[in-house]
Amino acid sequence: MSFGLLVWAVVWILRHLADRWWTRAAAGLVVFSSVTEAVLITAQRWRGTASHFSQATDTDAAIRGLIGNVVLLLVLGVVVLLVAALVRFEGGAASRIAVLVGLTAVPAARGIGQRMAAIGEQTFDDTGHVPYEILFGAEGSAELAHAVGPHGLQLLAVLAILCEAGRLGGRAAVAVTGMAALGYSAFFAAITVTAYDGRAPLHPSAAMAVLLVAGLLTTAAAPCVAFARAARPT
Template identity: 30%
Template sequence: MGVLALVSAVGLAVDDRVLVGAPIWAKPFKFSVSFIAYALSLAWMLSLLPRGRRTGWWAGTVVAGASAVEMVLITLQVVRGTRSHFNQATPFDNTVFQIMGGTVVVLWLGALVIALLLLRARILDRAMAWTVRLSSLIALAGAGVGFLMVRPTPEQLATDNPPIVGAHSVGVPDGGPSMPVTGWATTGGDLRVAHFFGMHALQLLPLVLLVLAALATRSARFPRLAHLARLADERVRLRLALTASAAYAAAFVLLTWQALRGQALFAPDGATLAGAGAIVLLGGAAAALSLRPTPGGPSPSPSPSPPTSLASPTEEIAA
């Protein structure tokens, strides 16, 4: 996967072809980096399992294998100068996309097995345990948004044998005005926003908890941070972890709803703004309550060791 990322980076530098409004090598580059980050994050989570590691190893191997097949097919279509996703222009293109769809299903099922193992695992630090469990479930939901993209658009339904079936965008055609780097539509909804945000939970939520643990450690060394000493209480960190996970899940649902209504990320209507405001207010209030002192005094627990890889993916699995 690292080799494909390097090859794609070279392709971006030397190949000026454009496909669906973006450099033709942009998709394999972002996908390869995403798969690397996703696999490393899952591998770290699997290392936390006290039992079921063999099952987890097989599930992780399935995820890695499906990712590799997906990347080979994406790169193949780039070399051919055509689209990989939603492409039914020729029998060969349709076969490639159908295989890709199958690999995504296999990948999602492998990640589901890992999520179920994490739900059953007795991880020492409860705050980290629930952060890992909930982030894996949110990431599964984020990956599942990709299945919404394969639905034909109204324009495609009105056409006999359309060459493209499915789209990232909602209400506007793919390849229109878009944001730099991400390529998300700026004139309509884009399901990749929620897809990307949901899958980032696998890295961001554990990272939040690691920051809290680091602040608790520093509070003992620096008097100015003494007010953060309560973060050493595992129960406080657990409440904050649950609050962060709930707020993240709510934001993911809001982004999905916004995209399905054909609304661009930075052009929210009143309903979207109201939803975002509610998440901020309720999340802030819950965080404040979570920081309240625990009756009986602090119950410090060892801070979790930082993972060897918490890199954020830069692209969704099925875009």
């Protein structure tokens, strides 16, 4: 589902970029790597083994290595699209905010995933078993931080589409999308820092708790503002 949502977002992004071979190639890398990752993970589960950190046979080790390498292609494609959006973006300002903030979060999530991979591989080497759960420190939820990163793009994209297609003016659409982007960034930062602190998601530090709640409320308030302004009588 995550890969499918990412591919949808990339197709939406292409509509706002100049039609160049290298932007199409970058999108192709994202699509190819997403499909390949989904197929490899599904195949491993169909074979009755873990999709990650499984090196029981040469086949498992080869697939595990391929999964890790294919992700690099996905990140490369995302970075190229981010550069393209910075250089020339042909959509509205609200959509540009959604694209820039959303695409920036994807490599950040990859960085978290790389740290998770290192911990998982070390655990497998030490124990010979695939870790059931990967934690940063005692209770840091690496999976949660890793999962939130790629999906800000879809959240902000949908909001930008609604704002620009509705009755909001250009400035209002930018303000609403910018509000959501700021809230999402704060939320993502708070859960990431909490994870690296080794704390459970529901037990952050005082500062991160404030940032987490503020980010969540700001993100949730943005669509409410958009709908309220759209419903206002003309």
